[in-house]
Amino acid sequence: MAAGRPEILVLQRDDHRGQAVVAFGVDDVAYLRSEAGTQALHEVAALRLSDATLVADIESARRHFGERAAVLVETTVLRRRAAAKLSHPDDWLFTDEALQQATAEPVAVHRARRLAGMRVHDATCSVGSELAALRDSAALAVGSDVDPVRLAMARHNVADVTLCRADALLPVSRGTVVLLDPARRRGGRRRFDPRDYTPPLDELLQVYGGRDHVVKCAPGIDFDAVSRLGFIGEIAVTSLAGSVREACLWSPGLATSGVTRRATMLDTGEEITDADPDSTVVAPAGRWLVDPDGAVVRAGLVRHYAARHGLWQLDPDIAYLSGDRLPDGVRGFEVLDELGYSERRLRQALSARDVKAVEILVRGVDIDPDALRARLRLRGSQHASVVIARIGSGAASRATAYICRPSR
Template identity: 45%
Template sequence: MSFTLDEVAFLAAHTFDHDLELTPKTQLKDVEFLRGLYGEHARAVAELLQARRSGKLPAHWLADATSVQQATPPAVASFRAQHLAALGVEFVHDVTCSIGTEGALLRTARIDYVGSDLDASRLAMARHNVPDGWFVRADALAPVTNSGVVVADPARRAGGRRITDPAKLLPPLPDLVAAYPGRPLAIKCAPGLDFSEWDGGVDIVSVDGGVKEACLYTPDLAAARRRAVILRDGHTDIVTDAPVDPPAPGEPGRFILEPDGAIIRAGLVQHYAAREGLWQLDEHLAYLTGDRLPTGTSGFEFIEQVPLKKLKAALASYDCGRAEILVRGVNVDPDQLRKKLKLRGPAALTVVVARVDDGLAGSAAGSSRQVAFICGPRVSSSKV
């Protein structure tokens, strides 16, 4: 539930330092405690404290439960601001500004900023959060500026379901483009969006292993047609679609690993493999293999490859009592498979179950079979 303007004004005028659990189990007790201190504003205080506990935003910011869920992670907004600053962008109009996440990082990058939104409560919070930005109430499809880069974040869900068709975003992508003819655009979308027909660049961005968004750039803002941007532990790694000679799939090397989700979503598995001296286990699988783990990644040390029907006996021979089971391209439920394996013993292993083609598992050319790659437990590149 969004805050009223009165609640936003109250929250902005006070500081709150309460060590409350704020869990579903303690909600009634916590709200009663806050009601004794803040009366009719107790619900808003509780929601603000819960939003701040998410850790996504600065401690002094104002946010309600929905806005903090929808807010662009600061690391992602910071990367975009740095990208725009490097292009020489001096002014941005954020037409779906919400509580000002983009604005704060754009101002840090010394880019002038106007934010607009239809929600008066969100605008009031944005003015508190980004005091050196300019904010105006306006529809995203009704321009209030006539120059600069336009940043937009259309609603990605409708009726509780994620939208994958650009034409069904709220507002629709074609309508946004039509509303700002000739303007440079950066449009934030869900990473599962079908962007195959977008005539520009697409950045798929992940933070600490979780894919967060796809950002669609018009050609004048694009660094490449496709990029995977991996933000992890304060470091940035970028994989682009620059032409490469894709490595041929082959037998497992010393390690098996799954690339970051941003690389997979961007369709850049082969580009990443070529850069890192890796190769695919099969041309249809995102799993890679090689004799080392790239810096900052984790994977599994390969032990043995067996047909799936011989997996139980193979694991028993290793005294395996615990197994992380990963499945790709095969209709196998890991939990059900684990029950069938009846694991007993002290060893912890990893099993990658997949379908491989072209004789990679001893099958005839043109055929395929289900195989299991038995590996050691997950290990990071810093420990091998």
């Protein structure tokens, strides 16, 4: 073993829990990596493969490439879809489920920066999306996966990274931080119980409990359930393009001192933790309403966010905040009118303002925004936003509607 490199052992284990059925075999991957396959992919990439042309395009591919047409078309379609996650996916290989689970490049790069200078073993590397970011930041990056097809694809996608086939529940490296991304889908369906992940989260935490580890989880994971599984450390929730992408578990040795929850908003570069001040007040609406980023809400850091930006809460149990100025780069809603909510009163108020199109946001009330919008039957010429929230508690609570002008 070369000096400075982690010790890698190759182990395999039958997985009686079952693996997702994939359209590719190892021989398909070998063909796609070959000169003939590369040329064929170049030709298929010229096809539109739109809803209108799909049948004809597939038939054309079959005439030219016979039984290989299916994997060629599938790879081309997946590469086009991958553009939403990767900046340069044109020469990558994927399975459908691997692409669904692949980390968006900005999220992977953010995590890799936090692991900069460390020796990292991605023990569920799949097709290599995390490794592509790690190899540029980590002191050393290695990968393994139990799925031979995904591993063969990773050998193509990140050809300069050391890879081996191994089961994540049987550790095969020493002296590394272990990165884990257990599968949260089976047959295209999401699994919400972390014990139903593949591998199960409780088993992963038990196996790697004595080592520095990072575990990528579903954004909606139950934090209390994670604690009951024995996890202690930091839970970091990350958002990108206005959407919460993941909750990531950082073991105590990698967590920031005094931090157990973190919200990272990659769109603005802002981070909030539970070590930040959280002193804020509850008060009526001011000039602006702010709906905090989903990562802030999911991480339970609404008060911390409010304290940082000089905002206050409309209600202690509702995430909407208010203030006299907007935080930089944040979309807000300028309050034009406030009324006790009823459909009739809201319709009258919007009609009086000559509103035609309305964006409706709700919190703490059982209202379907799309259904309400249709029932309002507005015929004006202006645009507006309506924020509906339940203010107060118990018998004193009431649904309140705020008619607003969005900042953008």
